[in-house]
Amino acid sequence: MDWFNGEVAGIILFFIGVYGLCARRNIIKTIISLSILQAAIILYIISDDAYSSQVPPIISTSAHPIQMADPIPQALMITAIVIGISITAVALTLFVSMYHHYGTTNWNKALSKRRDAD
Amino acid sequence: MRRKVIAFVLILIAGVILLTYYTPSPTTEKMMASYAMANAEKDTGAQNIVTVVYLYYRYYDTLFEALTLMVSIVAVIYISYHGGGSSHE
Amino acid sequence: MSDHSQLLSRSIGIIYPIILIFGLYVIFNGHVTPGGGFQGGAIIGAIMIAKYLADPIPFLSLEWTQSVEKATLLILYVLAALFCIVTTLQIVVGHFTIFLILSNTLIGLKVACGMSIIINRFVYYETR
Amino acid sequence: MTLILYGLVFGPIIWGLTQYLIKAKWMESLGWVFKLILFALSLGCLFKVQTQTLSLQLTPAPLPYGMMLSVDTLSATFLILNNFLFLILTLFASKGKYSESVFSFLFLVLQGLINGIFLSTDLFNIYLLIEVSTIAISILIMYKKDKPSLYDGMFYFAINMVAMAFFLFGVVMLYKRFGVLDLFHLKEALGEASRNKSLILPLSFLFTSAALKAAVFPLYNWLPKAHGIPSAPSIVSAVLSGIFVKIGVYLLIRLNMLFMDVIPLHGIIMVLGLISALMGVTFAVAQTDIKLLLSYHTISQVGLILAGVGGSLMINQAGGLYHLVSHGLFKPLFFVSSGILIEWYGTRNIKDMQGLWQRSRGLSIALIIAILCITGAPFFSIKTAIYEGQDNLFIRSLFLLINMGTMMSFIKFLEMIFSKNRAELSKSGFVSRPIKKEEWLSLKLLALASATLGLFSRTISPILVNYSFEYTFIDRLIKWPSYLFTFVIAFVLYKTFFKDNKLIKLIRKFDLTFNETNIVLVSFFFIILLWIDYL
Numbered sequence: 001m002d003w004f005n006g007e008v009a010g011i012i013l014f015f016i017g018v019y020g021l022c023a024r025r026n027i028i029k030t031i032i033s034l035s036i037l038q039a040a041i042i043l044y045i046i047s048d049d050a051y052s053s054q055v056p057p058i059i060s061t062s063a064h065p066i067q068m069a070d071p072i073p074q075a076l077m078i079t080a081i082v083i084g085i086s087i088t089a090v091a092l093t094l095f096v097s098m099y100h101h102y103g104t105t106n107w108n109k110a111l112s113k114r115r116d117a118d
Numbered sequence: 119m120r121r122k123v124i125a126f127v128l129i130l131i132a133g134v135i136l137l138t139y140y141t142p143s144p145t146t147e148k149m150m151a152s153y154a155m156a157n158a159e160k161d162t163g164a165q166n167i168v169t170v171v172y173l174y175y176r177y178y179d180t181l182f183e184a185l186t187l188m189v190s191i192v193a194v195i196y197i198s199y200h201g202g203g204s205s206h207e
Numbered sequence: 208m209s210d211h212s213q214l215l216s217r218s219i220g221i222i223y224p225i226i227l228i229f230g231l232y233v234i235f236n237g238h239v240t241p242g243g244g245f246q247g248g249a250i251i252g253a254i255m256i257a258k259y260l261a262d263p264i265p266f267l268s269l270e271w272t273q274s275v276e277k278a279t280l281l282i283l284y285v286l287a288a289l290f291c292i293v294t295t296l297q298i299v300v301g302h303f304t305i306f307l308i309l310s311n312t313l314i315g316l317k318v319a320c321g322m323s324i325i326i327n328r329f330v331y332y333e334t335r
Numbered sequence: 336m337t338l339i340l341y342g343l344v345f346g347p348i349i350w351g352l353t354q355y356l357i358k359a360k361w362m363e364s365l366g367w368v369f370k371l372i373l374f375a376l377s378l379g380c381l382f383k384v385q386t387q388t389l390s391l392q393l394t395p396a397p398l399p400y401g402m403m404l405s406v407d408t409l410s411a412t413f414l415i416l417n418n419f420l421f422l423i424l425t426l427f428a429s430k431g432k433y434s435e436s437v438f439s440f441l442f443l444v445l446q447g448l449i450n451g452i453f454l455s456t457d458l459f460n461i462y463l464l465i466e467v468s469t470i471a472i473s474i475l476i477m478y479k480k481d482k483p484s485l486y487d488g489m490f491y492f493a494i495n496m497v498a499m500a501f502f503l504f505g506v507v508m509l510y511k512r513f514g515v516l517d518l519f520h521l522k523e524a525l526g527e528a529s530r531n532k533s534l535i536l537p538l539s540f541l542f543t544s545a546a547l548k549a550a551v552f553p554l555y556n557w558l559p560k561a562h563g564i565p566s567a568p569s570i571v572s573a574v575l576s577g578i579f580v581k582i583g584v585y586l587l588i589r590l591n592m593l594f595m596d597v598i599p600l601h602g603i604i605m606v607l608g609l610i611s612a613l614m615g616v617t618f619a620v621a622q623t624d625i626k627l628l629l630s631y632h633t634i635s636q637v638g639l640i641l642a643g644v645g646g647s648l649m650i651n652q653a654g655g656l657y658h659l660v661s662h663g664l665f666k667p668l669f670f671v672s673s674g675i676l677i678e679w680y681g682t683r684n685i686k687d688m689q690g691l692w693q694r695s696r697g698l699s700i701a702l703i704i705a706i707l708c709i710t711g712a713p714f715f716s717i718k719t720a721i722y723e724g725q726d727n728l729f730i731r732s733l734f735l736l737i738n739m740g741t742m743m744s745f746i747k748f749l750e751m752i753f754s755k756n757r758a759e760l761s762k763s764g765f766v767s768r769p770i771k772k773e774e775w776l777s778l779k780l781l782a783l784a785s786a787t788l789g790l791f792s793r794t795i796s797p798i799l800v801n802y803s804f805e806y807t808f809i810d811r812l813i814k815w816p817s818y819l820f821t822f823v824i825a826f827v828l829y830k831t832f833f834k835d836n837k838l839i840k841l842i843r844k845f846d847l848t849f850n851e852t853n854i855v856l857v858s859f860f861f862i863i864l865l866w867i868d869y870l
Binding site: 274277278280281284285287288291292294 | 356
């Protein structure tokens with residue numbers, strides 16, 4: 001089972017999110033799949049060779065500098081998480097105001113109502 | 119039935135990618151990481167290298183990070199059905 | 208949510224200063240221990256949820272918080288301009304920790320205001 | 336001197352913030368002066384970059400470890416187009432109701448962000464900037480919050496966020512493989528890396544998201560929704576098709592330069608460009624709604640630009656880039672004047688608009704100049720450079736077909752301008768709001784700029800795309816008869832075939848739901864993966 005490391009899990013999770021986008025008609029489920037995509041990307045990059053004995057990248061004056069985890073992806077993923085929050089917040093606000101106008105949470109019904117509108 | 123077809127196609131694509139196109143990334147010597155670990159404390163005197171990276175080496179990113187949060191808040195306030203937001207018609 | 212349970216509001220009344228202190232701790236020594244501006248701000252933002260759970264009366268004026276948030280972002284950008292000038296002109300200004308702490312607190316304050324605005328908007332406006 | 340780059344990015348953002356905070360009236364009225372300074376700065380960059388590439392070290396660490404802003408000739412042309420466009424559009428909307436706080440704040444932030452995209456050398460930073468500008472533009476699109484624009488805005492926002500998730504996945508994979516994020520060192524690392532299958536995966540992720548941002552054919556259906564939103568302010572649609580679609584083209588060019596020595600991409604870019612140009616025109620001819628017609632034309636023109644950029648000869652690439660800049664000028668002119676026309680005629684259907692020539696001579700002249708530029712009239716545009724050296728007969732006939740399609744659909748505009756003002760149509764709520772002084776100024780500037788770009792291409796092109804097109808006066812004179820001849824053929828074809836029959840209505844009503852668009856996106860990603868592998 002050594003081939004199943006964090007990266008494979010990340011790619012599988014990514015395609016689960018893509019399935020959610022392709023197959024689900026509910027708009028809230030689309031927003032959920034968007035955050036699944038974000039989670040998959042974060043899992044992919046953070047899961048360095050994590051099973052090795054890595055220490056969080058804090059310079060401790062204690063023992064010799066044992067192998068520290070790579071700080072760059074952690075810094076990048078702080079940004080990616082905050083972007084994930086703002087995407088979900090904006091998408092949910094859009095969904096709420098769309099629901100008030102269209103009255104449906106289904107993409108296809110919304111499209112047909114949009115066509116009658118103009 | 120439609121969902122099963124989509125699920126099957128996506129499993130197919132994921133399988134092809136995982137089997138042929140994906141190889142576990144060789145642990146090459148990560149230039150940026152080793153530089154950051156080496157002289158984070160020398161440059162800024164801080165212990166937490168992650169904070170040094172996103173506040174000293176990649177400060178430019180963090181500025182736009184804060185801007186992302188602010189623009190999304192303007193969006194949350196302005197687009198919401200219940201109006202609010204600053205002076206507008 | 209009018210029938211908020213007395214137990215919940217009493218316990219939150221006791222806990223929220225502890226959350227606040229923990230959030231401030233995470234912000235202020237973000238450069239020593241794991242943490243930093245974003246994480247600390249999110250923790251302080253969580254106090255808004257606790258406040259709503261305790262007694263759902265809107266008390267935060269959104270306009271004021273929004274202008275505080277924009278002011279902190281402006282100061283952050285002026286600080287960034289200062290940082291860029293200092294580095295391009297190679298003025299060595301002792302340790303950079305003061306700069307790290309300052310920008311961490313600014314980001315923490317900004318994220319805390321931002322989170323509380325989002326939570327208030329969603330709780331008091333969107334659900335109506 | 337290099338602090339200018341910092342000013343180009345953070346200037347508008349800080350100005351917008353202070354204006355939003357203080358809500359000072361004088362700041363709003365002085366907005367266009369500030370943008371004039373920004374345009375002058377970018378002009379200075381363009382002339383400076385002819386001699387040496389400008390760069391600004393953002394953090395004390397050298398490049399692979401820190402970050403850097405750098406301008407080369409490619410990004411300098413994009414900067415010029417971006418700042419000029421924002422100057423003109425702020426002028427256009429300076430007195431209107433769009434100059435109050437939320438709108439002008441977002442408009443300023445958008446200008447700083449797009450400047451940042453063209454300056455940044457770091458892949459993750461490009462992702463971050465595109466993300467913020469997409470959120471900002473989604474608010475601007477749905478500024479009126481009425482019923483149709485909410486669905487289009489949600490569709491645009493969701494599909495672009497999926498594309499940016501693909502982009503981030505590609506960036507993360509490249510970092511995992513090479514441990515470097517900025518473009519120069521990534522290019523070096525890619526040069527050394529042998530071409531194996533694990534390199535194709537990140538490339539196809541990046542390529543799919545760049546293709547969606549550039550509205551390449553299969554992934555195009557967010558663009559008519561975003562640009563053709565009935566209630567979107569016309570300056571927002573102008574910004575969208577003037578510069579925001581070009582970010583996708585910019586990404587494709589950067590990807591092509593990044594992976595040049597490992598995987599040659601220009602073949603794929605050219606084929607995709609040709610397909611999207613052809614399909615864009617077929618959709619455009621069937622449209623009657625003026626804004627949708629212009630949006631489908633943006634797709635076909637961007638397809639032409641990609642076909643040029645992907646061309647094998649230097650003249651093709653330079654022609655593609657030059658057409659990109661001139662498209663960035665005459666398309667906003669179209670969008671802005673269509674906003675005025677919609678207000679005047681009270682309808683969005685171009686067939687109900689009659690007799691513009693009697694009503695406003697100036698607007699019709701501006702539109703005629705824009706039509707001459709877009710259909711590639713010899714003195715007004717050098718679109719022919721895109722397929723100059725192509726000797727393959729099939730490709731040349733394809734370009735001819737695309738050009739004829741463009742002419743066919745712009746005959747509707749000419750009909751609108753020169754048709755007699757039939758009495759019974761004028762009662763359709765024609766309110767002749769006089770065009771304001773600022774609107775006239777910006778219309779004239781746009782028409783003037785696109786005309787000079789075509790007329791003086793020999794002098795401007797060495798500066799813009801550092802390739803001088805050797806079209807002498809006589810060459811262009813000879814091309815006029817063949818241009819007019821194709822126009823006549825297009826007119827005849829249009830009159831005979833394109834009577835509002837069932838097929839035309841079918842094409843006009845063709846639309847994909849959100850799920851089908853995602854299925855198309857994933858299959859496009861997989862096809863590109865196999866195609867690059869097959870290359």
